[in-house]
Amino acid sequence: MYAIKVRQFRKRYGDLEAVRGIQFEVEPGELFGIIGPDGAGKTTLLRALCTLLLPDDGEILINGLNTRHHVADIRQIIGYMPQRFSLYQDLTVEQNLNFFADLFQVPEDERRARLEQLYRFSRLGPFKKRAAGALSGGMKQKLALSCALIHTPDILILDEPTFGVDPVSRQEFWDILRDIQRQGTTIVVSTAYMEEADLCDRVMLFHQGRILALDQPSALKAQYRFPLYRIEADHLPEMQTYFAGLSGVRFIQRFGDSLHVSFTREPGDDLWQTARDQGLQRFERIAPSIEDIFMDLTTREEHESVEH
Amino acid sequence: MNISVQTRNLTRRFGRFTAVDRVTLDVYEGEIFGFLGANGAGKTTLIRMLTGLLKPTEGEAQVAGFDVWGQSEAIKRRIGYMSQRFSLYEDLTAEENLTFYGGIYGLRRDQIEQRKAILFEHVGLQPFAGQMTRDLPLGFKQRLALACALLHDPPIVFLDEPTSGVDPKARRSFWNLIYQTAQLGKTLFVTTHFMDEAEYCHRVGIMHMGRMIAVGPPGQLKRQYDKSTMQEVFIALHQSSEEAA
Amino acid sequence: MNASLKRVVAIARKEFLHIIHDPRSLVVIFVLPIFQLTMFGYALNMEIKNVDLAVLDYSRSPISWQLVQTFEGSPFFHVQYFDGQPDELERLFLQRKARAALIIHPDFGRDFHRQPATPVQLIIDAVDPNAATLIRNYSLQVIAEFNRRFGGEIRLPFDVEKAIWFNPDLKSAYFFVPGLLALILIMLCTLLTSVTITREKEMGTMEQILVSPVKPREIIIGKVIPYIVISMTIGVLILSIGIVLFGVPFRGSYVLLALFSSIYIITALSMGLMISTIARTQQVAMMMAQIATLLPTIILSGFIFPLSSMPRPLQWVSNIIPAKYYLKIVRGIMLKGNTFSQLIEPAGVLLVMTLLLFLIARRRFSMHLEG
Numbered sequence: 001m002y003a004i005k006v007r008q009f010r011k012r013y014g015d016l017e018a019v020r021g022i023q024f025e026v027e028p029g030e031l032f033g034i035i036g037p038d039g040a041g042k043t044t045l046l047r048a049l050c051t052l053l054l055p056d057d058g059e060i061l062i063n064g065l066n067t068r069h070h071v072a073d074i075r076q077i078i079g080y081m082p083q084r085f086s087l088y089q090d091l092t093v094e095q096n097l098n099f100f101a102d103l104f105q106v107p108e109d110e111r112r113a114r115l116e117q118l119y120r121f122s123r124l125g126p127f128k129k130r131a132a133g134a135l136s137g138g139m140k141q142k143l144a145l146s147c148a149l150i151h152t153p154d155i156l157i158l159d160e161p162t163f164g165v166d167p168v169s170r171q172e173f174w175d176i177l178r179d180i181q182r183q184g185t186t187i188v189v190s191t192a193y194m195e196e197a198d199l200c201d202r203v204m205l206f207h208q209g210r211i212l213a214l215d216q217p218s219a220l221k222a223q224y225r226f227p228l229y230r231i232e233a234d235h236l237p238e239m240q241t242y243f244a245g246l247s248g249v250r251f252i253q254r255f256g257d258s259l260h261v262s263f264t265r266e267p268g269d270d271l272w273q274t275a276r277d278q279g280l281q282r283f284e285r286i287a288p289s290i291e292d293i294f295m296d297l298t299t300r301e302e303h304e305s306v307e308h
Numbered sequence: 309m310n311i312s313v314q315t316r317n318l319t320r321r322f323g324r325f326t327a328v329d330r331v332t333l334d335v336y337e338g339e340i341f342g343f344l345g346a347n348g349a350g351k352t353t354l355i356r357m358l359t360g361l362l363k364p365t366e367g368e369a370q371v372a373g374f375d376v377w378g379q380s381e382a383i384k385r386r387i388g389y390m391s392q393r394f395s396l397y398e399d400l401t402a403e404e405n406l407t408f409y410g411g412i413y414g415l416r417r418d419q420i421e422q423r424k425a426i427l428f429e430h431v432g433l434q435p436f437a438g439q440m441t442r443d444l445p446l447g448f449k450q451r452l453a454l455a456c457a458l459l460h461d462p463p464i465v466f467l468d469e470p471t472s473g474v475d476p477k478a479r480r481s482f483w484n485l486i487y488q489t490a491q492l493g494k495t496l497f498v499t500t501h502f503m504d505e506a507e508y509c510h511r512v513g514i515m516h517m518g519r520m521i522a523v524g525p526p527g528q529l530k531r532q533y534d535k536s537t538m539q540e541v542f543i544a545l546h547q548s549s550e551e552a553a
Numbered sequence: 554m555n556a557s558l559k560r561v562v563a564i565a566r567k568e569f570l571h572i573i574h575d576p577r578s579l580v581v582i583f584v585l586p587i588f589q590l591t592m593f594g595y596a597l598n599m600e601i602k603n604v605d606l607a608v609l610d611y612s613r614s615p616i617s618w619q620l621v622q623t624f625e626g627s628p629f630f631h632v633q634y635f636d637g638q639p640d641e642l643e644r645l646f647l648q649r650k651a652r653a654a655l656i657i658h659p660d661f662g663r664d665f666h667r668q669p670a671t672p673v674q675l676i677i678d679a680v681d682p683n684a685a686t687l688i689r690n691y692s693l694q695v696i697a698e699f700n701r702r703f704g705g706e707i708r709l710p711f712d713v714e715k716a717i718w719f720n721p722d723l724k725s726a727y728f729f730v731p732g733l734l735a736l737i738l739i740m741l742c743t744l745l746t747s748v749t750i751t752r753e754k755e756m757g758t759m760e761q762i763l764v765s766p767v768k769p770r771e772i773i774i775g776k777v778i779p780y781i782v783i784s785m786t787i788g789v790l791i792l793s794i795g796i797v798l799f800g801v802p803f804r805g806s807y808v809l810l811a812l813f814s815s816i817y818i819i820t821a822l823s824m825g826l827m828i829s830t831i832a833r834t835q836q837v838a839m840m841m842a843q844i845a846t847l848l849p850t851i852i853l854s855g856f857i858f859p860l861s862s863m864p865r866p867l868q869w870v871s872n873i874i875p876a877k878y879y880l881k882i883v884r885g886i887m888l889k890g891n892t893f894s895q896l897i898e899p900a901g902v903l904l905v906m907t908l909l910l911f912l913i914a915r916r917r918f919s920m921h922l923e924g
Contacts, residue, residue: 037475038446050764052921072766080764086757088567090574095567102563103765105556131574137347147761163473166346166501167542192473195504195539207475232527237491253480254487256340256509257525291476291504298477 001064003028003155003186004049008058011044018044020209021058026188031181033200034190035290041209042190043083046159049188050080063154076104079153081144083160089133093124093143096132097150104151118146121176138169142176149180156180158189162196174199197290205294212297217290224288224296226250227266231259234279242278246271260286309336311370312464312495313358318367320353327353329518330367335497335511337463338490342509343499344542350518351499355466358497360384372463385413388457388465395453398442402433402452405441406459413460420459427455431485447478451485458489465489466497471505483508503539514542516549560767564775568749572779582745586737586787590794593733602628604688607635607642607651614662616703620673623699624655629691642676652678653688665703727802730795731883732856735876738788738814739821740846745780746825747838750918755834769918773911777822784818785811804890810883813896816903817879821846823910824875830917850876878902 004026011019018041026032034042047053048060051067051074060067062074087096097118101111119125122142127135132143141161148156158177162170174196181187189200197203198217205212205220213220233239236259243252243261250262272283288296313335320328328350335341345351356362358371360380369376372386396405403424410420428434431451436444444452450470457465470486471479486508490496498509506512507526514522522529522545526538535541572579606624610617625632633651635642645651656674658664664671675692677685750772753759762772792810795801825842832838851857853867854876860868871877878899885891 037478038473040475047760052760052763054921075764075766078764080761082757082760084757084760086759086761088571088758089756091567091570095570099563099567100765102566103560103762103767105559105766164501166349167503167539168346168546171539171543193502193504194476195537230527237487254484255507255526256511257527289504295476295480298475 001028002026002061003030003063004188005061005064006049006058007060009045009048009055009060010057011041011048011053012056018209019048022209022211023058024204024211024214026186028186029181029184030201031177031187031189031199033197033203034188034206035192035194035197035203035294036190036206037192039208040206042192042206043159045206046080046157046188046190050078050157051075052080076151077154079148079151079156081148081156081158081161083163085140085144087132087140087144087147090131092129092131093135094128096143096147100147100150106151114150114152118149121179122146136169137165138172141165141169141173145173145176153185155186155188158187160190160192162191162193170196194289194291194294203290205290205297207294207298207301212294212301220290220293221288224293226288226296227263228286228288228292229261229263229267229283230255230286231261231275231283232257232281233259234281239275239279242275260292262292309338311335312337312339313369313371313497315358315369316367318354318357318369319365320357320362321365326518328357328364331518331520333513333520333523335495337495338493340486340490340496340498340508340510342506342512343497343515344501344503344506344512344538345515346501346546349515351515353518354515355497355499358383359387359389359466385460386462386464388460388462390453390457390465390467390470396441396449396456399440401438401440402444402448403437405452406456409456409459415460423459423461427458430458430488431455445478446474447482450474450478450482454482454485454489458494463493464495464497466499469500469502469505470498472500472502503537503542506538512538514545516546517553519549521545521549556766557768557771560771561775561778564767564772565778568776568779572783582741582783583787583790586741586791587794589737590730590733590791591798593729603631604629604653604691605651606630606632607645607654608632609635609637609639609642609654609656611659612657612661614665616665617657617661619703620657620699621655623702624692624695627691627695627698629688630695646678652684653692655692727888729856730791730799730801731880731887732854734788734791734795734883735817735854735879736847736850736856737791738784738818738879739824739850739876740842741787742780742784742818742821743825743828743842743846744839745783746777746822747828747832747842748825748835749776749780750826750829751832751835751838763921770915773826773914773918777819777826780822781815781818784822785815788814788818801887803887805886805892809893809896810886813879813882813886813900813903816900816907817875817882820875820903820907820910823907823914826914827910827917830914849874853877854880856880873906875903875906 002025006025007023008021009019009023010017010021022045034045036042044053048055048067049062051071054068063077065074067074088099091099097115101115106114119128122145124139124142124146127139132140135143145158145161148158162173165173177187177189200217202214202216203220204214231239231243236254236257240252240254240259243249243259248264248267250264253260272280275283311334313333315331315333317330317332318328319326319330331354343351343354353362357364357369357376360371360376360383364376371383374382374386376383397408400408406424406427407420410423415423428437431454433448433451433455436448441449441452454467454470457467467486471482474482486496490510498505500506509526511523511525512529513520524532529541530536530538533541533544535544608621608624610621621632624630635645635651635654639656642651642654645654654676656676658673661671661673675689677688750759753762796803824845828841828845829838832841853860853871853874855871856876860871860877863871881899882896885896
């Protein structure tokens with residue numbers, strides 16, 4: 001049985017179709033990423049997964065239970081961390097945790113051990129008595145995560161948990177997610193940071209309420225057939241003009257002190273030789289990033305929609 | 309190349325806490341310089357001193373040729389600022405937003421009209437001039453926010469997480485716009501803690517506990533620390549300076 | 554304890570923590586009613602003291618002197634003798650040197666012992682009709698006392714109306730303390746609860762607790778409990794001040810008042826809850842709570858303006874004002890010493906209102922985040 005099964009799910013807000021009839025499944029125990037920019041429909045989808053929104057069309061099954069009919073049962077088996085920090089800022093770390101433990105009726109005899117465990121992995125133990133509002137961004141995220149985990153849910157749903165968190169705390173947060181996954185929890189996490197895709201088992205690239213692609217990050221990258229090169233030169237704008245004039249160049253993107261150039265087929269040595277005469281300093285073949293793939297897929301989608 | 313911003317041992321303390329610790333930096337005209345750092349690393353305090361909002365405790369800094377100690381008003385007129393959550397009025401049209409910013413910078417009517425025409429061209433917003441700002445797609449709001457920051461033709465512009473959350477296509481085209489802006493000779497400062505945004509900067513400065521622990525082009529830093537992404541560079545630097553401290 | 558009760562307790566405990574963590578608001582919650590009560594108490598004071606009374610004593614007899622002394626002895630009047638013609642009195646009134654005049658006829662001394670009823674004339678400045686009525690009533694009191702002491706019978710050119718039963722001293726505190734109790738309780742309770750749910754919506758915390766197994770009615774009940782406690786405390790505070798500071802009597806049963814007050818408090822809390830399910834922001838909720846409570850209670854509950862003299866449509870509207878029924882209860886218990894069976898009707902109406910409001914709030918409180 002799938003941990004999550006989504007069939008023809010559709011959600012509208014007035015004229016806006018936030019999610020346009022998508023389907024996918026999440027395997028038990030996997031770390032599943034939903035990657036897409038702001039406004040892609042990530043939050044709508046996640047809220048629907050945890051029964052906060054009902055589908056206009058289609059259905060969502062959580063551990064085989066339909067979100068339309070088993071609201072209470074599903075809420076017992078999922079942990080949800082909303083996008084905005086949504087804990088009580090005036091309550092202390094400990095009071096927040098106890099409140100959610102009460103709400104989810106974590107039995108007294110299990111509670112102590114559970115709290116200890118959560119303090120240990122979140123390293124919030126020393127801050128028990130501090131008001132949640134006075135924690136740093138990274139610590140707030142860890143507290144929110146702890147609250148979502150208080151009842152040891154089977155499925156953890158996180159909406160952009162690393163938004164606005166600095167790189168170091170971000171790294172730490174993902175390490176914690178891996179730990180939780182090892183204990184058998186299924187995790188669905190959304191993010192607008194393309195590079196976080198590499199940290200998931202499988203990712204769904206999500207754009208304007210549609211699925212662009214769904215696979216393992218490495219498989220997605222393997223599908224990208226176009227050679228991609230990173231190029232450094234004395235004078236980048238001139239180099240950019242030079243490559244723009246060549247046939248077989250798909251796109252050129254400036255990246256600070258370098259250019260990324262994508263070719264339709266592997267360029268020959270003669271091309272590099274002429275480029276050197278134009279001031280090319282160094283070039284190297286690089287693997288595409290998830291951002292490159294996302295770009296490619298959205299561009300292709302637009303071309304197709306123009307053709308049809 | 310002309311120096312646009314120069315600091316020498318720039319320091320700011322709040323009580324016993326040193327928010328910015330002896331930062332020495334030269335940034336050149338036409339450069340896109342990224343400030344990277346965790347929350348509380350000192351980015352915000354440094355930017356506030358460079359924009360004339362906060363006096364330093366020690367050290368020196370010149371911004372666009374003016375001294376932060378005594379000429380903060382002159383500095384304010386020569387900088388533009390674009391915040392993360394673009395300070396646009398959603399219920400005004402794109403054009404009305406621009407006119408408003410022209411007004412608060414004290415531009416004359418004809419100057420505003422002239423700059424508006426140039427900027428609409430520059431950021432590619434002509435077809436949307438009369439549209440309500442709230443109806444613009446995110447990518448275009450960003451362009452409008454940049455246009456507002458550039459309206460009074462400042463030589464230096466500060467951008468705070470300018471492309472967080474937008475889709476990759478809009479992000480890349482916005483960065484192309486930033487490169488074009490830099491080619492006009494403007495200096496652009498970008499503060500961010502998105503490492504993928506940092507990859508777009510000409511040079512980045514990584515801050516930790518108030519100190520500038522590394523400065524250089526992203527490509528060079530990646531080679532130097534033998535990492536494939538700025539994220540990894542950042543974490544490696546962070547760890548080594550934690551151990552040192 | 555069953556699961557549902559445990560969750561209610563969890564919500565209530567958390568709500569208490571919010572209150573404790575914000576001591577400034579707590580102080581405001583308690584100080585405000587005291588402030589309002591004393592302010593209203595003195596501003597709304599309908600008693601008039603030291604009314605300047607011009608006395609034209611043409612009788613100049615020992616008994617007329619006694620009459621004037623009785624007026625002088627009352628705290629309501631300040632007596633000034635006036636020698637002159639009655640038509641010159643008008644000037645006194647115009648100059649505000651007198652607000653009332655007592656004219657004692659030359660034959661008063663003789664007639665007092667002969668006639669069954671001896672007239673004296675009382676002229677009252679009626680620019681302020683309320684004050685005029687009060688002055689007339691005070692005079693009646695003074696004269697009644699005089700008659701008791703001297704066995705005579707002075708007739709004023711007014712009919713002696715029936716006595717004012719439950720407020721023999723004509724103290725306005727007796728009216729405004731119950732009225733303020735009703736007003737402050739409904740304002741505060743509605744405001745507090747209307748803000749509590751909208752705050753969670755605004756902060757995004759509602760999203761987090763909605764994904765737990767907690768049921769809407771558990772959230773609602775849990776949230777209301779702390780405010781019942783606070784409101785009851787405030788009620789006791791207002792009553793104590795009323796009794797101690799303003800000398801309002803308490804003739805009925807404290808237990809009965811506590812019982813009926815809790816119904817009224819829950820009515821107000823339910824109204825706040827209903828508002829909080831409609832309003833999206835705390836600001837809107839606060840405004841709605843104000844509009845729903847302040848003016849309707851002041852104007853349409855019979856607190857200050859008698860309902861019987863209002864136009865019919867307003868009288869109908871007054872039937873949906875909870876304070877109208879609560880006023881009947883409080884005045885009934887405090888001033889008349891009414892018993893349970895005498896107040897079953899207004900209490901019943903309040904109970905029905907509460908149930909209705911609560912059901913609407915419960916219906917509108919969605920388990921989902923729609924819209």
